[in-house]
Amino acid sequence: MSEDKQLLEDVQDAIANCMKCGNCMEVCPVYKELNVESQVARGKLALMEAVLTGNTEISANFDKRMAMCLSCKACADKCPCGVKADELILRGRQAAVKMRGLHPIKKNVFRLLSNRTLFDFTLRMAGLFGPLQMKKLPRRMAVMARFPIPGLDRKRVLAPFAATPLLSQYPTTVTVPNPKMKVAFFAGCTINYVYTDIGQSVINVLNANDVEVILPPMQHCCGTPVYMSGDVELAKAFAEHNIKTFTETKADYIVAACGSCAEAFKKEYPELFHNDKKLSEEAQQLAAKTYEISEFLTDVLHFRKDNLGTVDTAVTVHDPCHMARGLRITKQPREILNAIPGLNLVEMKEPARCCGAGGSFSLANYEISRKINDRKIADIKTTNTDTVATSCGSCRMHINDGLVQNNMNQDCLHVVQLLDKAYQAGSGKK
């Protein structure tokens, strides 16, 4: 049997567990917009089944359908049979990559991504020369293309690349007078090169709680984007690099401020190295001490509440997919927001419904991605709040785009930025 088909053969039993009840249709954001069976988990699993029974091949059409998934995990959450369709669809993509190779654009991007030095250089240049290409919008952290860029919708609002990446803004160790612990911060690409303001807040908030922050300069992309595209080998290379880099820090804990990055450390890395005992053990040790920032602040650090100042704002929360369904972290961000004096938390209708970003999904399918996001924006609108708090840079960017496209003035921030504001407002209280 060919290697690509073998990838599906391994999950044959898992695919057979789908009883085709179609409950996934209720929650699939993509299916809701397109209403076509091949876009919902039940259909995608049926296609994989058809490959296994020899009724179809891993074709360009197969590849296209596997790509139409946000990996939001809503189907797996809903499934009465416990079928993890999101993971099976990734398997389908892996089989397609093995059989047909990566999409040429992805291939080039990943080639760049795999060379850390070159990648870092390119994104720094993007930060320096970006303004030539992107024009700034009146709102914070928002830019639009000045001229057409291949693969980018002209009217889409993005965030600018940082002039100086986060990791270059700070020394490797950001210490405090009497540190009670050492925490290594995994920034991730979005926070390092784009939303450095989130990274700054993470460091401020940890420092405010007497935590020394280590910023390992050699850290690299967590690998989730390549893993989601089906390139397991490259994902493994990234994982190995990060495992080594963070093990060397000998930090008490690892913290990430993005649901997907944290999930990579906590769940994906330990799964990747079944055949390498040493790496597998190191991955598990790291996983055990990795936390998402809100989870870390509430569950481990029991963050200080006595010196919080007032932040007068009405906030609604968007739960990123990989927070709500990947890591099951939804209470902790709310606990933080509820602790801030003056902050009024108003829940939206479906806070954990996917915002439509889905990493590179929104680049390849902007129109659908926008429709899914418009539903989120409509839910935000009914809350009459002035700030959307979330825990993922990619969600933040897509929601900001949606707010602009829908002529709304709300700001979208990371939860930790609001906590940072509260500490700053209360700085006299120390």
Next chain:
Amino acid sequence: MENQLINEFKKIVGDQYVLTSKEELLCYSYDATPGYSHMPDVVISPGNTEEVSKVLALANREKIPVYPRGSGTNLSAGTVPMQGGIVLLMTRFQNLIEIDAANLVAVAEPGVIVSVLNKAVEEFGLIYPPDPGTVATATLGGTVSENAGGLRGLKYGVSKHYVMGLEVVLADGRVMNCGGKNVKDVAGYDLTKLFTGSEGTLGVITKIIVKLVPAPETRKAMMGIFSNLDNAGSAISAIIANKVIPATLEIMDNATIRTVEDYAHVGLPVNAEAVLLIEVDGIPEVVEKEAAKVIEVLMANKADDIQVAKDAAQRDKIWAARRAALPALAKLRPTTFVEDATVPRSKVPDMIRAVNDAAAKHKVTIGTFGHAGDGNMHPTIVCDLRDKEEMERVYKAMNDIFGAAIALGGTLSGEHGIGLGKLPYMEDQFGAVGMSVMKAIKKALDPNCILNPGKLVGEC
């Protein structure tokens, strides 16, 4: 299918609504019924009645099979295109045309999801009672065509009790309207009832007028645990005999109880032979009175334990146990057959015993739960479709189960419809005369047998 024909269909509905790639067709080769699949030649998704009419006229001229389909969540293989041809996807019909609170009526297109209709009428203090387990995914057109029921069937009935009128496109493309908003309407043959539950074999429904009822002001849930199955059976009959019609009166047998407890840990007694889950609804005074009566009956029939929900949280806990029944059973094995053989309510214990005997005799795993109050059982067979030897035993067990239901004066289907799965037993229930009447109706309305051919009445 010839390209020229495909192009004609494209001209009718537009290019983007005609799917022909193998990958798309594969995704319409099945529904929620295990064991049946076949690829269509084309999937056509019309946007209005006129397009449906033109598609059918052309299909009829060319004698191409047409399989109307909503969300494809049915359990009777009702939408599987066993002879190829056209899957007529009705999901673009999403308009909720009217909610007429003065007449307690809603008018909707068949692609509307049932829970969407329910949410919309909720604002008027009304409900559309049929609530199959798939209420959040199934289309109104699909549930009307399959005559779907649900948990509230005992008090509120099934889909056919709520359909007041239809717009139907006939096999040759002609458009017919029947019924309407009149509460009393005895004019002519009851065509509305004929097309309701006809499983897409007589026409394609393009508009539906449904009856709505006032939402109950309050409800009360309770649970009775029985170490003896016959006592549970007597309790079911006695509740009704005492003139209480609960909205819901559910039973779970020992196999189901064990599986649910193992999976959900909701505190069910694993040695009980049966658990009854009961909910009465209506105006508060009546609900209190009826609940007291139910408790009295449960005690008189030797329930070992009775739990009454004191608040919403306790109510949720009781129903969580029932909702867990299917997922818990389904997780045991890859393949799940949910049957819906139904018997008069006094025969429920006999039916459960017959199912248990079938399970033991053919060595298959069956959990039975279901709507005890209306006699609608769900013997749920879990197995692995890929194991041919096991499947032979499964089909033998099914023969026994349907045979028992008919011998007990029951019916093959309480709410899922006939489709293909129960087709072999139809003559046992209807006899040769009954079958020839149904086939005569089918032939009169669809002489070329293009509509969902082979289903419900079989080949004709």
